[in-house]
Amino acid sequence: MAEVSYVKASRIFSGNPPVRAVDELSLEVSDGEFLVLVGPSGSGKSTALRMLAGLEDIDEGAIHIGGKDVTNVPPKGRDIAMVFQSYALYPHMTVAENMGFALKLRGVPKTEIKAKVEEAAKMLDLQKYLERKPKALSGGQRQRVAMGRAIVREPSVFLMDEPLSNLDAKLRVETRANIAALQQRLGTTTIYVTHDQVEAMTMGHRVAVLKDGLLQQCDTPRALYDRPANAFVAGFIGSPAMNLKTVPISAEGAKLDGIIVPLTRSALDAAGGLDEVTFGIRPEALGIVPSGEEGMDMTVELVEELGADALVHGAVKIGDASQRFVVRVDGRTPPTLGQHVKVAVRDTTEIHLFHPESGERLEA
Amino acid sequence: MRRFLDRYWYAYAMVLPVVVVIAVLVLYPLAQGVFFTFTNINEGNIANPILDRPATYDVVGFKNYLNVLSGGESYGAFWSTLVRTLIWTFSCVFLHYTVGLGLALLLNRQVRGRALYRVLLILPWAVPAFISAFAWKYMFNAQYGIINQLLRSVGLPDPVWLGQSDWALVSVIIVNVWLGVPFMMVALLGGLQSIPGDLYEAAEMDGATPWQRFRHVTLPGLRSVSSTVVLLGIIWTFNMFPVIYLIAGPNPNARILVTYAFERFFSGASRDYAIASTYGVLILSVLLVFAAIYRRALRKQGEVW
Numbered sequence: 001m002a003e004v005s006y007v008k009a010s011r012i013f014s015g016n017p018p019v020r021a022v023d024e025l026s027l028e029v030s031d032g033e034f035l036v037l038v039g040p041s042g043s044g045k046s047t048a049l050r051m052l053a054g055l056e057d058i059d060e061g062a063i064h065i066g067g068k069d070v071t072n073v074p075p076k077g078r079d080i081a082m083v084f085q086s087y088a089l090y091p092h093m094t095v096a097e098n099m100g101f102a103l104k105l106r107g108v109p110k111t112e113i114k115a116k117v118e119e120a121a122k123m124l125d126l127q128k129y130l131e132r133k134p135k136a137l138s139g140g141q142r143q144r145v146a147m148g149r150a151i152v153r154e155p156s157v158f159l160m161d162e163p164l165s166n167l168d169a170k171l172r173v174e175t176r177a178n179i180a181a182l183q184q185r186l187g188t189t190t191i192y193v194t195h196d197q198v199e200a201m202t203m204g205h206r207v208a209v210l211k212d213g214l215l216q217q218c219d220t221p222r223a224l225y226d227r228p229a230n231a232f233v234a235g236f237i238g239s240p241a242m243n244l245k246t247v248p249i250s251a252e253g254a255k256l257d258g259i260i261v262p263l264t265r266s267a268l269d270a271a272g273g274l275d276e277v278t279f280g281i282r283p284e285a286l287g288i289v290p291s292g293e294e295g296m297d298m299t300v301e302l303v304e305e306l307g308a309d310a311l312v313h314g315a316v317k318i319g320d321a322s323q324r325f326v327v328r329v330d331g332r333t334p335p336t337l338g339q340h341v342k343v344a345v346r347d348t349t350e351i352h353l354f355h356p357e358s359g360e361r362l363e364a
Numbered sequence: 365m366r367r368f369l370d371r372y373w374y375a376y377a378m379v380l381p382v383v384v385v386i387a388v389l390v391l392y393p394l395a396q397g398v399f400f401t402f403t404n405i406n407e408g409n410i411a412n413p414i415l416d417r418p419a420t421y422d423v424v425g426f427k428n429y430l431n432v433l434s435g436g437e438s439y440g441a442f443w444s445t446l447v448r449t450l451i452w453t454f455s456c457v458f459l460h461y462t463v464g465l466g467l468a469l470l471l472n473r474q475v476r477g478r479a480l481y482r483v484l485l486i487l488p489w490a491v492p493a494f495i496s497a498f499a500w501k502y503m504f505n506a507q508y509g510i511i512n513q514l515l516r517s518v519g520l521p522d523p524v525w526l527g528q529s530d531w532a533l534v535s536v537i538i539v540n541v542w543l544g545v546p547f548m549m550v551a552l553l554g555g556l557q558s559i560p561g562d563l564y565e566a567a568e569m570d571g572a573t574p575w576q577r578f579r580h581v582t583l584p585g586l587r588s589v590s591s592t593v594v595l596l597g598i599i600w601t602f603n604m605f606p607v608i609y610l611i612a613g614p615n616p617n618a619r620i621l622v623t624y625a626f627e628r629f630f631s632g633a634s635r636d637y638a639i640a641s642t643y644g645v646l647i648l649s650v651l652l653v654f655a656a657i658y659r660r661a662l663r664k665q666g667e668v669w
Binding site for chain 2: 053054055074075076080081082084086088089090091092101102105106149153
């Protein structure tokens, strides 16, 4: 049990110019929290985790675990356990030996190791496989062994580096729920890295979004979805992605094709002086309206039917350019390909405005 | 049977040339060699078409085996030669493996000029064995050789390396180690590079010291490569003729089974083909027994072979 904090921690890879893989990351993770680090490839999320693990140097700043500065402590002294993306199970050891290896190195008596391994195996439904070698296990079982190896050690922090990315879609959803439940039960501080924003949203108590080594925002899943701090977070969180378009604004509101979307006072104030903004609206906040009503003219280019609802991709003219929009509509009555439809904003409170250059959120 | 041939004649036709070649080049000489061990064939009684002389050798049963296995000096002192062969084989393979592994571990890290070191270390392998053997022979020269000059300059005793003493065996072992290390190094380097890096990271997270990581990740990861190269190394070294013969010549202090078989076949008053063949068959049987035991041991460890 421990809290974790990154204090302006940086990892700089040598090169010309040097790459700041993680750039002055400051993050507080409280005891027992499940924090998800999410971002696209190359965002530095894995590097940030490996810095905490002690597998990467911390070139600037510091990392504290349980109030203790561990910046220069080797992995061994940090009391952490890690689940690797590839699981990294020792191929020549049985499941039980794999799980008990850390305890064996620590000199824990054999009977105690056996008891702990069996307890963890029971928790993960692995009792039947304890004497098998990893290569005789399925992907899901290996994943559980990797989890078990971490649990047996009873560390103060769990680190997980994309532990589900080698599983098939169904198993991933199942295991996602199991890991979240397990973490709840053990109450161990957990840092979890993923590139999958659905995993991030469903598992994390809080989610930290990284891009190019910089922390973009760290908040609860709900807050990230409702109030993204910038255009990147807005586009990254939520599936399908938010529609983000640069549109002209005036005192009445944002000008889209044929309609003017009214904006709140505070948003207009924040955008004061700008004649263009990045206008963001989620597919679910848009809707198709009868042809007589006011709305943007959209030509349907693609319809993705998901069952409960359908995603309609289409082109809308904004200024002189044709822009692509995605609208979420009822699954039973989707429009057909090539059809011209009217699209209107269903809920004006779900509009996000960002600075057209910096991408920062406008309005307080 | 008919259907079997109808169906598979093509496959048999394809392997037939290879079977014929192997039969002519390997099986026939082998059978002939085994036959010779039961005769008293030598230069004086073998058929000689030039002199228009028919073969006059006789079948003598197990007499050759009895003579050789009794270990008499005039038949090459089989048992003490076998012991020397084993000392030679195991010290060579042990040093090949340990030195090769050490170098492979060094080369497996990120060091500046790694490519250059790798080329330099593989060089002994690229030089034809007889050239390096002669170079070493000169270096071992008791009076003018560079090794003794160095030893003298630091005040150490300078042995007669290639004389009638056990130093001759030490010398040929040194040369063979120098020649054989590159192969082990390259094979083990390949093995090291096939061990996934995250296993080391996982071991580090589990709290393993560098030695424990070597013992619990590196060595098990190298096991299948090691078992193969050690077996090959033992077979090759057991039969390593050129190094010993080119450096030490027919020196009984550096004699191993194959060099004695060669001596018996090509030199001496009467070239004794029968005893040479007997040695050949005995070498083959020693290696067969060894390979069988080795394989069983590996199988017990769960290695697939």
